Amino acid sequence: MEIATTSGQEILLPESNRKTRRERKITVEVNSQDRSRTQSFYSNNFRWNFRRPLKDVVAIELVSGSIPADLYNITPDWNNFMFAEGTDAKIKVTLTPGQYTANEIAAELETKLNEIGVTNSYTVNYSPTTKRLTITGSTTTNFTLFFQTGLPYVDTIHRRSGVVENILCPAKLLGFDFYDYTSIINEATTVLSSPNRVDTDYCIKRIYLYINADSSKELTRIEMGAGRHDCFHIIYLPEIRDGFHNLNRELYTPIYYSAPAPISRISALTISIRDEFYRLIDLGGHEFNLIFEFTVLD
Structure with a gap:
């Protein structure tokens, strides 16, 4: 004890x-x-x-x-991140606060991306096998999720120790790290898959x-x-x-x-x-x- x-x-x-x-x-x-x-x-x-x-x-x-x-696993403290299509200006994406399963967070992300998408329409799928998200844009126009440079909606990292001091975006929950992620062209579409498993229990x-x-x-x-x-x-x-x-x-x-x-x-x-x-x-x-x-x- x-x-x-x-x-x-x-x-x-x-x-x-x-x-x-x-x-x-x-x-x-x-x-x-x-x-x-x-x-x-x-x-x-x-x-x-x-x-x-x-x-x-x-x-x-x-x-x-x-x-x-x-x-809630999505709260007003970390429900925002920055997003852009091609070379367009960054746009804030705001997920609705609530308690989500992995499939529900995929559906919510799809809804929010389609609300702001200009060139692409989006589908977001969750694989129960790999536990990862796949985001697909309907054209060959790339899109980027800014989990590193999308200030102010990025996690706070201590400059010297590299320790996460605060979470200010849903990157970890969605299966992403402290980086910017850009989709790659796949035939007539553009695709981005999360590198890590979706973590709906995070925090x-x-x-x-x-x-x-x-x-x-x-x-x-x-x-x-x-x-x-x-x-x-x-x-x-x-x-x-x-x-x-x-x-x-x-x-x-x-x-x-x-x-x-x-x-x-x-x-x-x-x-x-x-x-x-x-x-x-x-x-x-x-x-x-x-x-x-x-x-x-x-």
Whole structure:
């Protein structure tokens, strides 16, 4: 079991005194319905106040709960990219936000390309065998998808490390990389196939849970790489029932330990649900609850 520790800003209890104090467990339901709508309209980021402050908290365990999991894989954050026919000016393509299967995203892409195509009409097919998209233009006029130079709708790549810092276009989901792709002539048509498999689960099969105590103390127990924000827990979504994923102790129980000193006082928690790039996830207006078990010293 992983152990996360605080940086010890609180006053350290003498070891002899701590050993003589009895531990007590307090179970708390943090329900997004209990938030102030004037301060936090959406349930993906809200402040929750305790009925009474908890003192000398030595451990915080997430024991149960239910999280909205029926998420959009095309969102307003990454549903745009630039496109052009021949040497014409670049045109923005906007996919409708929603949750798509591979066949549905092929149909959506076909619809949007035909709305803006000037010379070509387009068909987009998904192969269940290769898991890739094939885009076909009706003439020999080439077309280009600008996933590298189609600013501002390209993924953000760190200049020195080469790490993806943010996704701002649907390239990865559609099976493309951080490049511009131009079709090739095939007899009387022009064709472009995605180099990679379509990934409709990209960015939606894991949720990053962030918890802040009293707006000042981040409760982090998982260290992230590439300069990303450390989080309390990563929730994987292998099973979705009626749009929700249920948490329970049989799967995994994350525990935050405050060491070497307990947290002297907690009166409120700020809960946020984010993706791996630290962006708030659109939960579609759904509410949720998390059950925590706090271990305190009497």
